[in-house]
Amino acid sequence: MLKMSTLFLRTLRDDPADASVTSHKLLVRAGYVRPIAAGIFSWLPLGVIALRNVERVIREEMDGAGFQEVHFPALLPKDAYEATNRWTEYGPNLFRLQDRKGADYLLGPTHEEMFTLMVKGEYSSYKDLPLSIYQIQTKYRDEARPRSGIIRGREFVMKDSYSFDVDDAGLEVSYQKHRDAYIKTFDRLGLKYNIVSAMAGAMGGSKSEEFLAPCSTGEDTYVLCPKCGYAANVEAMKTIVKPGDGKFPALEVLDTPNTPTIDSLVDVLNSKFGGGYAASDTLKNIMLMVDNKPYAILVPGDREVDLKRVEANLAGVNEIRIFEEEDFKKFPKLVKGYIGPQDAKANGITLLADPRVAPGTAWVTGANKKDCHARNVVAGRDFEVEGYVEAAEVRAGDSCPECGTDVVIDRAIEIGHIFQLGRKYAQALNLTVLDQNGKSQVVTMGSYGIGVSRAVAAIAEQTADEIGLCWPAEIAPAMVHIVATGKEDAPFAKAEELGRELEARGITVMLDDRRDPSAGVKFKDAELIGNPIIVIVGKGLAEGKIEIRIRATGEKCEAAVTEALDEITKLFS
Numbered sequence: 001m002l003k004m005s006t007l008f009l010r011t012l013r014d015d016p017a018d019a020s021v022t023s024h025k026l027l028v029r030a031g032y033v034r035p036i037a038a039g040i041f042s043w044l045p046l047g048v049i050a051l052r053n054v055e056r057v058i059r060e061e062m063d064g065a066g067f068q069e070v071h072f073p074a075l076l077p078k079d080a081y082e083a084t085n086r087w088t089e090y091g092p093n094l095f096r097l098q099d100r101k102g103a104d105y106l107l108g109p110t111h112e113e114m115f116t117l118m119v120k121g122e123y124s125s126y127k128d129l130p131l132s133i134y135q136i137q138t139k140y141r142d143e144a145r146p147r148s149g150i151i152r153g154r155e156f157v158m159k160d161s162y163s164f165d166v167d168d169a170g171l172e173v174s175y176q177k178h179r180d181a182y183i184k185t186f187d188r189l190g191l192k193y194n195i196v197s198a199m200a201g202a203m204g205g206s207k208s209e210e211f212l213a214p215c216s217t218g219e220d221t222y223v224l225c226p227k228c229g230y231a232a233n234v235e236a237m238k239t240i241v242k243p244g245d246g247k248f249p250a251l252e253v254l255d256t257p258n259t260p261t262i263d264s265l266v267d268v269l270n271s272k273f274g275g276g277y278a279a280s281d282t283l284k285n286i287m288l289m290v291d292n293k294p295y296a297i298l299v300p301g302d303r304e305v306d307l308k309r310v311e312a313n314l315a316g317v318n319e320i321r322i323f324e325e326e327d328f329k330k331f332p333k334l335v336k337g338y339i340g341p342q343d344a345k346a347n348g349i350t351l352l353a354d355p356r357v358a359p360g361t362a363w364v365t366g367a368n369k370k371d372c373h374a375r376n377v378v379a380g381r382d383f384e385v386e387g388y389v390e391a392a393e394v395r396a397g398d399s400c401p402e403c404g405t406d407v408v409i410d411r412a413i414e415i416g417h418i419f420q421l422g423r424k425y426a427q428a429l430n431l432t433v434l435d436q437n438g439k440s441q442v443v444t445m446g447s448y449g450i451g452v453s454r455a456v457a458a459i460a461e462q463t464a465d466e467i468g469l470c471w472p473a474e475i476a477p478a479m480v481h482i483v484a485t486g487k488e489d490a491p492f493a494k495a496e497e498l499g500r501e502l503e504a505r506g507i508t509v510m511l512d513d514r515r516d517p518s519a520g521v522k523f524k525d526a527e528l529i530g531n532p533i534i535v536i537v538g539k540g541l542a543e544g545k546i547e548i549r550i551r552a553t554g555e556k557c558e559a560a561v562t563e564a565l566d567e568i569t570k571l572f573s
Contacts, residue, residue, distance in 0.1 A: 001499050002478055002510040004525075008045050011525050021217040023460035024149030026469050030528045032456075039146025039154035046529065047456075049477040051157065054455050055136055057188050057474055058159050065181040067132040067161055072114045074138050078104035080113035084428045091318050095140045107140035112425045112447060115162040119443070120431045126166045129433065129443070130174055134161030136452060150457045151413060152219065157453040162421075163446035166435060171444045175207070175420055178448040182211060182416050189455060190472030192462055193415065196222045196231040199312040208236075211416035213458040218413040225400035225407050234394040234409075235312035238401040244360030248376045251342075257371035260337030262301040265373060269364065273375070278302065283357065283365035283377070285339040286391075287323035287349075290314065294323075294331065296344050298353040298385070301364075303392035313389045333368070340366035340374060341383040351383065354391040413458045414451065421445040463552070469530025470552050473572060478510035480568060481531035481551075485519040485538035494561065495537040498546075501565050507572060527551070533571055535564070 012029040019025040027033045032047035043051060059069065081087040087094070087106070095107040108114070115133065123129070136159045143154050150156065163174035179195075186193050191213050198210040210233055212222055221234045232238075254273055259265040262279050269277040282301030287294070288310075299305050311320050328334055333347055344351040357363070359380040367374040379385065396409045426432070426443045435441045451458075456475075463470040473479050480502055484495035492513055499509040510531055512522050519538065526534045536547040545558045548567060559567045 001496075001503060002045075004510065004512045005514050007510075011528055019149065021148045021151065021461065022464050023151065023457040026464055026528070026530075027149060027457070027460060030469055030530065033150060035149075039143055039152070041150055041153065041155075046477045050456055050471070050475055051453060053475045054189065054452055054459075055157075055159075058136065058185055058450060058452065061181050061185040061188070062134050062159070062161065064184075065132075065177055067134050067178075067181070069135060070115075070118065070133050071135050072108070072111050072118075072137060074108050074140065076106050076108050076111075076114065078106060080117060080429065081106060084113055084425055086113070089316075089318055093141050093143065095142055108137070109139055109141045110158075110449075111135070111137065111160055112162065112421070112445075113429065115160075116425045116429045116431050116445070119164050120429060123164075124433055126433050126435045126441070130163065130165045130170050132161060132163045132174060132177070134159060134448075148217065148219070148457070150453050153453070156451065159450040159452055161448045163448070164431075164443050165445075166433065166441055166443065168444060171420055171422075171446055175418065175446050178418055178446065179209070182418065182448070182450070185450070186211060186213075186415065188474055189459060190463070190474065191415065191455070191459060194222065194224065194231050194412070196233050197236045198233045198417065199235045206422055207420040209418050210414050211418075212412035213415050213462060214410050214412045215458065215461045216411055217461065218411040220412050220414050221394070221409060222412055223394060223398070223400075223407040223409055225403060225405050227405040228400060228403040230400050230402045230407070234306070235309050235390070237309075237390065237394050237398075237407075239355040239390060239392075240399065240401045241355050241358045243358045244362065244379075246360035246362075246378055246381055248362040248378050251374050251376050251378075251382050253367045253369070253372055253374050255371065256373045259371075259373065265301075265364070269375075277364065281364055283341070283363040285341060285366060287327070287334070287339065289319075289321050289323060289327055290350075291318055294327070294347075294349045296339070296341060296349050296351050297389065297391050298341055298351070298357045299392040300354070300356050303354075303356075303395075305391050306393045309394075310389060310391050313391075335366070335368055335370050338366040338368065338370055338372060340368050340377065341385075342374070342377065343368050344383065351385050352387050352389045352391070353379070353385040355388050356392060357385070413454065413461065415455050415458050416448075416450045418449075419447045421447045464530070467524075468528035471530045471532060473532050476508075476531045477529070478508045478531045479572060480507055480533045480535055481510045481512070481526045481529065482535045482537060483512045483519075483522045483526055485522060485536065491537045491541050494541055494546075495535075498535070498537065498564060502568060505565075505569055507569065533568060535568065 009031045011031050015025040016028045033041045139158045165171045193211050193213050196210050198208045224231050256268050259268050279302035284299050284301050286297045286305045362378045364375045365377050397406045400407050423442045431443045432440045482495045484492045499511045502509050534549040544561050546564050549556050
């Protein structure tokens with residue numbers, strides 16, 4: 001039984017100054033976590049219990065699916081990550097360090113390499129497979145902008161598991177087993193979620209899906225089709241555009257002084273050159289440095305470029321940034337505000353385009369001359385792109401790639417991600433087994449992650465209300481929060497007796513047995529802490545009654561003391 005008279009707990013009445021999302025505010029105020037540096041948190045007793053409850057649910061479902069738990073160190077040698085090129089691919093997000101002898105190490109951001117090498121060291125035959133193993137471990141990533149409390153930190157707890165199969169058919173089976181286990185896990189955690197198509201990104205591989213918990217403050221954006229059920233992270237959203245017929249007059253250069261922006265250009269086009277123009281008729285040329293190489297990416301003028309989409313869809317890219325003044329100096333033929341795609345190749349610039357800039361479509365764009373634009377600039381006639389990449393922002397009302405219906409957009413917290421990795425890591429680290437014919441086969445892998453500490457925040461975000469946290473019973477520090485009030489000894493004795501009886505029935509209890517705080521303070525603390533059932537033992541005891549409150553709904557009722565134990569037990573049956 002958790003007794004608040006001795007519990008290491010201090011609640012706060014005011015929101016922390018640096019907190020912007022609900023979970024961050026309430027987890028700090030309710031005494032679950034404390035920040036100690038940017039993106040780094042200490043966990044207090046209530047927080048540890050909630051975190052361990054999430055871990056317990058995950059373990060039970062992983063074990064139930066037949067997966068086996070292992071454990072790796074967080075401090076890892078450089079060698080394996082060099083073999084897969086992730087020592088450099090991870091860039092500044094990787095925490096690197098040296099021991100006293102100068103040997104290079106890292107703090108594990110994820111453990112694909114370690115799992116691969118573990119299996120390589122133990123197994124050598126197809127008869128050993130399939131295999132799925134997992135761990136729950138602290139990870140470290142030097143996030144440029146840690147934010148939202150434990151939703152995006154530099155140190156966090158993650159469950160990562162990996163499947164090992166001889167062939168792709170086996171991988172598909174393992175992937176589905178993990179998918180099913182994830183559904184059971186998140187259902188038990190009481191989370192609302194959507195399963196959406198996603199990009200594999202730096203992880204590599206082919207098929208990839210995310211489990212997203214809808215939340216207005218979430219950092220992931222996804223689309224849903226209300227008709228066919230298509231769901232995808234915006235990074236994985238596909239744009240379907242039919243090619244144009246290319247039947248347009250010859251390119252015409254227009255005198256358009258003082259029009260460095262799309263809005264100013266449209267105004268001049270409509271006032272001087274026939275009218276009927278909109279921003280969607282123009283073309284933006286977004287100048288980027290991609291791994292220190294110059295790129296131009298074309299998007300319609302009415303759309304912003306989404307660099308997260310660009311990065312996710314450019315395989316093997318480590319760094320993308322917008323052109324800076326120093327970059328423009330290296331390409332003096334580029335006229336800022338009047339750049340067009342016509343001379344990209346001649347200037348040594350790689351030209352990519354959003355799918356909306358389809359072959360045979362015509363645009364108004366820069367003429368590569370100061371104060372001049374060109375119209376009737378046709379893709380495939382007046383310029384050639386070297387490739388297409390999903391680059392433009394996704395909007396509500398964009399067409400579903402499956403059925404053409406207008407999609408809706410929502411925000412969410414990513415709580416799980418599953419990948420069919422394939423043979424990327426097994427190939428790099430020479431993980432092979434002998435097949436039925438005695439031939440060496442590279443093993444195919446799947447990778448499956450759950451953000452454990454993030455799940456605590458996601459549950460808080462989805463269940464909290466204006467007065468505090470509101471945990472599901474599986475996650476709460478205690479299932480019942482008993483508040484003893486008054487100055488007499490009787491309510492306190494009865495409250496403790498009731499708590500012992502509940503725990504004998506397997507119902508966990510937090511008892512507010514503090515003598516000094518007022519009843520009002522105790523009620524506010526109980527609401528803030530967020531255990532599912534609040535039981536008040538106070539002045540009603542003289543009449544043989546106690547009060548039972550359901551935290552999530554605010555519903556209240558009185559129960560006879562003699563029947564209270566059964567009444568409370570019924571709430572969890």
